[in-house]
Amino acid sequence: MADRVIYAMYDDEEILKDGAKVLVAKGIKVEEVFAPFPIHGIDPIIGVEETRLGIFAFIYGLIGLALATYGMWYFMITDWPMNIGGKPNESYLENMMAFIPITFEFTVLCAAHGMAITYLIANRTMPGMKATNPDPRTTDDKFVMELRTSQNTQFTAEEIETMVKGTGIIELEQKDI
Amino acid sequence: MEFKVSKKANKFTLSMIVIGLLFTVLGIATGYSDHHFLTRFLSNGLINSFFFFSLALGALFFLALQYATETGWYATIKRVIEAIMGYLPYGIGFMLLVFFALTLTNGAHIYSWMDPEIVANDEIIQMKSSYLNPIFFWIRTIVYLGIYFLYWRGYKKRSLEEDRVGGTEIHFKNYKKAAVFLVFFAVFTNTSSWDWIMSIDVHWFSTLFGWYTFSGIWCSSMTVIVLLIIYLRKEGYLPKVNENHIQDVGKWVFATSFLWSYLWFSQYMLIWYANIGEEVIYYMVRIEHYKVLYFGMFLVNFAFPMLLLMSRDAKRNAGTLTVIGIIILLGHWMDVYIMVSGGSMGANAEIGFLEIGMLLFMAGLFIRIILNNLTKAPLTPLNHPFLDESIHHEI
Numbered sequence: 001m002a003d004r005v006i007y008a009m010y011d012d013e014e015i016l017k018d019g020a021k022v023l024v025a026k027g028i029k030v031e032e033v034f035a036p037f038p039i040h041g042i043d044p045i046i047g048v049e050e051t052r053l054g055i056f057a058f059i060y061g062l063i064g065l066a067l068a069t070y071g072m073w074y075f076m077i078t079d080w081p082m083n084i085g086g087k088p089n090e091s092y093l094e095n096m097m098a099f100i101p102i103t104f105e106f107t108v109l110c111a112a113h114g115m116a117i118t119y120l121i122a123n124r125t126m127p128g129m130k131a132t133n134p135d136p137r138t139t140d141d142k143f144v145m146e147l148r149t150s151q152n153t154q155f156t157a158e159e160i161e162t163m164v165k166g167t168g169i170i171e172l173e174q175k176d177i
Numbered sequence: 178m179e180f181k182v183s184k185k186a187n188k189f190t191l192s193m194i195v196i197g198l199l200f201t202v203l204g205i206a207t208g209y210s211d212h213h214f215l216t217r218f219l220s221n222g223l224i225n226s227f228f229f230f231s232l233a234l235g236a237l238f239f240l241a242l243q244y245a246t247e248t249g250w251y252a253t254i255k256r257v258i259e260a261i262m263g264y265l266p267y268g269i270g271f272m273l274l275v276f277f278a279l280t281l282t283n284g285a286h287i288y289s290w291m292d293p294e295i296v297a298n299d300e301i302i303q304m305k306s307s308y309l310n311p312i313f314f315w316i317r318t319i320v321y322l323g324i325y326f327l328y329w330r331g332y333k334k335r336s337l338e339e340d341r342v343g344g345t346e347i348h349f350k351n352y353k354k355a356a357v358f359l360v361f362f363a364v365f366t367n368t369s370s371w372d373w374i375m376s377i378d379v380h381w382f383s384t385l386f387g388w389y390t391f392s393g394i395w396c397s398s399m400t401v402i403v404l405l406i407i408y409l410r411k412e413g414y415l416p417k418v419n420e421n422h423i424q425d426v427g428k429w430v431f432a433t434s435f436l437w438s439y440l441w442f443s444q445y446m447l448i449w450y451a452n453i454g455e456e457v458i459y460y461m462v463r464i465e466h467y468k469v470l471y472f473g474m475f476l477v478n479f480a481f482p483m484l485l486l487m488s489r490d491a492k493r494n495a496g497t498l499t500v501i502g503i504i505i506l507l508g509h510w511m512d513v514y515i516m517v518s519g520g521s522m523g524a525n526a527e528i529g530f531l532e533i534g535m536l537l538f539m540a541g542l543f544i545r546i547i548l549n550n551l552t553k554a555p556l557t558p559l560n561h562p563f564l565d566e567s568i569h570h571e572i
Contacts, residue, residue, distance in 0.1 A: 041571055054488065085450065097446050 003150040004157050005031075007134045008164045009171040010143045013039045019167030020045045020145065026163060027154065032146040034138040053122075057115040064110025068103040134173070142170075180414055180551040190548070193541025200534025213525050216286045220521045221532055222275045223287065225539040227373060228397075228513045230268030232543070235398025236261035237329055238362055244348075244355035250425055252567035253417045255558050256551065257405050259336060261398070263550035264543055265329045269322045271539075272373075276318060280311055287521040288314075290379050301380050309376055321369045328358050336558065343560035366391040374513075377520035381459045383448070389440040390516075396433035396478075397509040400502045402426055405547065407495045407502075414556055420493040421570050427492030434482035434505065441475060463519045466526065471515055478508040510536065 010016040013035060020030055020042065030046040033039065042048075073092045076082050076099075081089045089095065120126045138144050147164065149157050157174070164172065208214050240258050243251050251258070284291030289302070290309040296302045302309070331354060339347045367387030375386045383389075403426040409415045410423075448456045463471045481501055491497045518526040558564060 058487070086452075087450075097449050100442065100446070 003148055003177050005175045005177055006147040006149070006157070006160060006164060007173040007175070008145045008147070008167070008169045009135065009137075009173070010145070010168065011141065011170050013042075013143050015168045016143045016145060017042060017045060019164075019169070022167055023147075023163060027152075028147065028160065028163065029151045030145055031148050031151060034133045034135075034144040034146070036139050036141060036143075039143070053115060053119060056118050057111045060114030060118075061107045061111035063114075064107040065103060067110070068106035069099070072099045072102065180409070180548075180556050182548045182552060183412065186548055187545075190541045190545040193537050194545070197534050197536070197538025197541055200530045201538060202534075204529055204531025204534050208529070208531060213522065215282060216521055217525075217531065219275065219278055219282070219285045219287055220517050220526075221535045222271075222278065223373075224510075224514050224517045225535050226268065226271035226275050227517075228510055229264065229539050229543045230272050231394040231513075232398050232401050233262055233264035233268045234325060235394045236402065237265060237325065237332070238359075238395070239398060239402070240332060241328070241355040241358045241362070244351045245359055247352060247563075249563035249566035250422065250570040252561040252563045253415065253557055253570075254402070254406055254422055254426070254567075255336070255561060256554055256556050257409065257415075258402060259333065259554070260547045260550040261401055261405065262329060263333070263553075264546050265325060267542075267546055269326055272318075272322065276315070280315070287377055287517075288379075290376060305379070309372075309379070314372060317368065317372055321365045324361055324365070328354070328361075337554060339561065340555065340559040345562050348562045366394070374516055377517060378459055380455065383444055383456075383459070385440060385444040385447075389437070389444055392433060392437040392440050393509050393512055396430065396437045397506055399426060399429040399433050400506050400509075403430055403498055404502045404506075407499055409551075409556070410495070417557055417568050419570075421572050422567075423495070423498065424489065424492040424572060425570075427486060427498055430498075430502065430505070431482050431486045431492065434478060434486075437509075438475070438479035438483075441479075459519075462523055463515055466524050467515050467519060470511060474508050474511040474515065478505050478512065481505060481508075 008019070010019065016033065016035075017039065020033070023030060024045060024047075033042055033046060035042075043050075069092075076095070077089065077092050083089045084098075087095055087098065092099070117126075124130075124132050133139065134144055134146065135142065145164075147160060149155075149160065152160060155163075161172065161174075205214075205218070208217065211217070236258050240255070240262060242248075243255075243258075279285055279288055280291065283293070284295075286292075289295045289299075290306065291311050291314075296306060307313075332351065335347050335351055370387045370390035371382075374390060375382065403423065406415065406418060406423060406426060410418060445460065448460060481504055485497060485501050486492055514528075514532070561567075
């Protein structure tokens with residue numbers, strides 16, 4: 001079945017939000033919204049699944065914690081026991097105080113970098129990736145809502161078009177894919 | 178909406194006070210013959226009057242912080258903060274009472290620098306005595322408490338006035354006063370924690386101590402604020418306060434717990450690393466006599482909020498917040514207990530009827546007073562300039 005994508009452009013995020021509410025109330029599924037900044041409160045309206053980025057951050061943090069602990073245990077205790085300032089060096093536990101700042105830093109480093117990279121990959125916005133937003137103006141001051149006919153089979157493309165036109169859009173673009 | 182203290186709450190606080198008094202009397206009766214009794218009794222007085230005073234002070238600081246940063250989201254919970262802040266005059270009264278008793282008893286081996294006999298035989302205290310002497314101590318104490326009191330009175334007065342007249346004039350006045358208050362507060366929390374708490378271990382000093390005490394104050398105040406909001410919501414008050422506000426206060430509990438843990442650790446690690454006799458003595462005493470309580474308290478105040486309050490859902494869940502809130506509040510009381518008792522009682526400290534009784538008594542009184550304060554003004558401010566923003570707060 002041919003799929004048709006409808007891009008409705010708005011110049012204000014509040015108008016888009018109100019429009020999305022109206023459309024969703026009529027039973028239309030909004031596939032995606034492109035905006036230059038996060039729109040507060042759009043997620044529950046168009047039914048975006050809650051992000052799992054936080055869970056990933058926690059996992060990356062744990063990896064950092066484990067790596068830092070293992071690394072310091074190996075470098076400072078096992079491989080070449082180091083005696084700094086007369087501290088006992090035969091046990092990790094007794095030296096733990098000294099290792100905590102580095103463990104903490106490495107945990108934060110891994111969590112932050114892991115999270116940023118995951119975010120960029122999940123959004124297909126890694127440097128060098130091809131842009132997927134329909135219109136370059138959505139990175140400036142315009143907001144675009146994307147609808148697909150294949151997800152709204154109870155309406156024809158024309159019906160969707162009329163409904164979308166009633167929500168204060170400034171431009172409408174359609175594309176067959 | 179007007180708040181009315183329910184019969185159940187009244188009964189609860191009253192029974193806390195009565196049981197507390199009973200335990201205290203039992204504690205006095207069983208411990209009176211002990212020659213450490215006076216030190217023990219006044220230590221507990223200092224611990225509890227300081228702890229509950231600091232909860233009110235933390236609320237005053239938090240309110241000033243909101244004004245100085247022109248924050249909007251907190252407007253619907255402002256009266257809760259003000260109710261906790263309203264304990265301040267009572268807290269000041271208890272503090273003065275304890276300091277008065279300590280001065281009369283030459284420091285009662287708590288403030289050993291107040292005792293002329295000890296000072297005469299102690300060169301280290303003699304070198305500090307131009308700062309640590311009873312007269313200068315009282316001058317400083319009166320200045321701290323007086324300025325806190327004046328700011329508390331001003332904020333309370335202007336808040337009620339704002340309800341009547343509205344407009345933004347009062348808001349900008351609060352804003353300016355808050356900026357000046359924060360400067361006073363930054364200096365005073367440092368110096369007052371040296372005077373009131375650090376001078377118990379009179380030979381010892383730590384430049385981080387003021388921040389450490391302050392972060393404990395801040396964290397416990399945020400916990401009390403969140404607990405009170407949850408209680409009021411459960412009773413059907415504060416209809417405009419929703420999960421978003423609770424999550425934000427929950428975040429403060431989470432963040433200040435980290436701040437406190439960070440400062441605790443910084444102080445501990447630097448002293449552990451340098452390993453200088455006159456510095457490590459502070460921790461030697463605490464590890465030797467309070468090992469389980471001391472590290473247990475740290476773990477509770479650090480690990481509990483870290484692991485259990487990390488997710489967004491936990492910070493929006495009243496049940497989780499209540500359980501964690503009560504546990505870390507006890508943890509921070511324990512922190513103050515060890516700070517004071519470690520220096521004053523050392524090896525002789527124990528937690529018996531007296532400790533539990535005085536804590537229960539003061540806690541009952543504190544809750545009773547803050548609930549009573551809530552009845553004195555509408556639960557939602559009527560004319561706060563950011564009220565609308567706060568009602569539509571969404572995160």
